[in-house]
Amino acid sequence: MAGTTRAQQAEQTRHELESAARVVFARSGYLNTKIVDITRQAGRAAGSFYNHYSGKDELLLALAEQIGVDADVIVATQDPAAREHPTMRPHVEVFWQLFTRHRVVIDALRDAALVNADFAQRIQRFTQVQFEPWVDRLANFEKAGVELPASPATTAMLIGGAAENFARLWQGSPEDGLDALVTFVDRGVFGPAAQ
Amino acid sequence: MAGTTRAQQAEQTRHELESAARVVFARSGYLNTKIVDITRQAGRAAGSFYNHYSGKDELLLALAEQIGVDADVIVATQDPAAREHPTMRPHVEVFWQLFTRHRVVIDALRDAALVNADFAQRIQRFTQVQFEPWVDRLANFEKAGVELPASPATTAMLIGGAAENFARLWQGSPEDGLDALVTFVDRGVFGPAAQ
DNA sequence: TGTACATCAGTGAACGCGCGTTCACTGATGTAC
DNA sequence: TGTACATCAGTGAACGCGCGTTCACTGATGTAC
Numbered sequence: 001m002a003g004t005t006r007a008q009q010a011e012q013t014r015h016e017l018e019s020a021a022r023v024v025f026a027r028s029g030y031l032n033t034k035i036v037d038i039t040r041q042a043g044r045a046a047g048s049f050y051n052h053y054s055g056k057d058e059l060l061l062a063l064a065e066q067i068g069v070d071a072d073v074i075v076a077t078q079d080p081a082a083r084e085h086p087t088m089r090p091h092v093e094v095f096w097q098l099f100t101r102h103r104v105v106i107d108a109l110r111d112a113a114l115v116n117a118d119f120a121q122r123i124q125r126f127t128q129v130q131f132e133p134w135v136d137r138l139a140n141f142e143k144a145g146v147e148l149p150a151s152p153a154t155t156a157m158l159i160g161g162a163a164e165n166f167a168r169l170w171q172g173s174p175e176d177g178l179d180a181l182v183t184f185v186d187r188g189v190f191g192p193a194a195q
Numbered sequence: 196m197a198g199t200t201r202a203q204q205a206e207q208t209r210h211e212l213e214s215a216a217r218v219v220f221a222r223s224g225y226l227n228t229k230i231v232d233i234t235r236q237a238g239r240a241a242g243s244f245y246n247h248y249s250g251k252d253e254l255l256l257a258l259a260e261q262i263g264v265d266a267d268v269i270v271a272t273q274d275p276a277a278r279e280h281p282t283m284r285p286h287v288e289v290f291w292q293l294f295t296r297h298r299v300v301i302d303a304l305r306d307a308a309l310v311n312a313d314f315a316q317r318i319q320r321f322t323q324v325q326f327e328p329w330v331d332r333l334a335n336f337e338k339a340g341v342e343l344p345a346s347p348a349t350t351a352m353l354i355g356g357a358a359e360n361f362a363r364l365w366q367g368s369p370e371d372g373l374d375a376l377v378t379f380v381d382r383g384v385f386g387p388a389a390q
Numbered sequence: 391t392g393t394a395c396a397t398c399a400g401t402g403a404a405c406g407c408g409c410g411t412t413c414a415c416t417g418a419t420g421t422a423c
Numbered sequence: 424t425g426t427a428c429a430t431c432a433g434t435g436a437a438c439g440c441g442c443g444t445t446c447a448c449t450g451a452t453g454t455a456c
Contacts, residue, residue: 006419009432031226031310035410045434050411114306115226149382150375154365158379161360162353169352180345184353187344188383201452204399230443240401245444 014052016042021059022104030060030108031115057119060112063105071098071130086141088189089182091134092163096178099167131156141189149188159185209247211237216254217299225255225303226310252314255307258300266293266325281336283384284377286329287358291373294362326351336384344383354380 020042024033035056036046053059074097082090099106113120138152148155163181170177215237219228230251231241248254269292277285294301308315333347343350358376365372 006431009419013432029309034408046410047412047435048433051432055410111309114224114309149378154375155379157364158357158361158375161364162357165356165360166353169356180349180353183344184350184383187386188379191382191386201398204452208399229441241443242402242445243400246399250443 025108026104030111067102088185220303221299225306262297
């Protein structure tokens with residue numbers, strides 16, 4: 001028993017390393033970041049890093065797990081009634097929120113995938129899971145008589161692509177960006193009458 | 196005078212290095228490619244590389260220049276009459292063609308930009324120039340009474356984002372991909388009536 | 391046309407930089423009795 | 424409560440791997456006369 005000071009200390013350091021990593025990734029990008037960049041930013045010795053992670057990749061995985069958790073929270077707090085309307089807004093909104101909040105880690109994962117086949121696979125799976133509800137929703141619209149621009153799966157790709165790339169380039173306020181994106185997407189899916 | 200055999204030899208090697216680079220970039224990605232991977236693929240000694248380029252970056256720039264040349268060719272061979280119709284097809288088509296033909300080098304440039312600020316700037320400029328005619332066209336539509344989903348500049352971003360990301364993910368035939376993309380984009384811009 | 395010398399594309403072993411990773415050490419915390 | 428020992432988070436200098444880059448060398452072409 002006694003104080004858990006040792007465990008707390010370790011936990012604290014771990015947390016500081018992860019915060020430092022976010023800062024440094026945002027500044028220099030994942031691929032340009034050296035281990036000592038992270039430890040220096042965290043105010044720790046280089047060797048300390050390996051008490052907690054086997055390498056930069058493992059730290060990134062730890063950061064990535066927090067995205068999945070947050071995704072569930074966002075979906076849970078959405079108004080269920082919003083899903084009744086014929087619009088892709090709720091889905092696009094989840095994406096938009098996740099992307100703005102976790103931009104740094106998402107970019108880092110993308111960068112890591114370029115250099116590490118394991119990450120590439122992981123991202124592909126994650127993307128697929130993320131789009132499943134989109135495809136389902138689009139398929140329902142189609143059954144209800146909507147003429148999609150392409151098959152549900154292809155349409156989901158079109159929307160997802162537009163959303164990701166637009167979110168990456170958009171510089172204005174998040175609200176305006178989301179509105180423009182939703183307008184564009186809903187038109188592509190339903191036509192302007194749906195607005 | 197006499198035979199220009201020496202210059203030819205150099206030219207030949209240069210050409211083989213560039214072909215080899217394309218092959219290796221396609222296989223392993225730009226960032227994972229080592230100089231010796233390229234020279235080995237080209238059947239040359241490692242040192243030979245530096246007779247032609249100061250490094251991997253310079254070789255990539257040489258490859259990139261060929262894209263600009265090709266872009267002009269594609270635009271020149273397009274039917275001018277096609278530009279009369281109220282559709283983004285001609286612009287999307289140029290993009291689609293360029294992307295499919297030069298995928299490997301475009302991806303390499305993107306990868307290089309992650310690690311090299313100079314490339315990042317260069318890509319940004321290139322992207323901006325590429326989208327200028329899109330913005331002009333969209334502004335004309337707007338003047339003619341079309342209600343765009345957002346400002347011409349923002350709409351161009353939306354379309355460009357959709358196009359790039361979709362082109363990257365699409366696995367089917369180029370024709371089908373282009374058709375789906377154009378349908379989606381034109382709906383987003385004009386609504387389904389324009390089809 | 392022939393000879394002697396200069397130039398230059400290509401070679402590949404060796405060098406050395408950058409950075410990830412290790413490891414002997416420190417001092418604080420935890421445990422046994 | 425006190426003492427002796429064990430454990431463990433953190434340290435940072437040093438090691439060594441991987442790979443970019445160099446450079447003395449080769450042999451084929453080009454040039455001068």
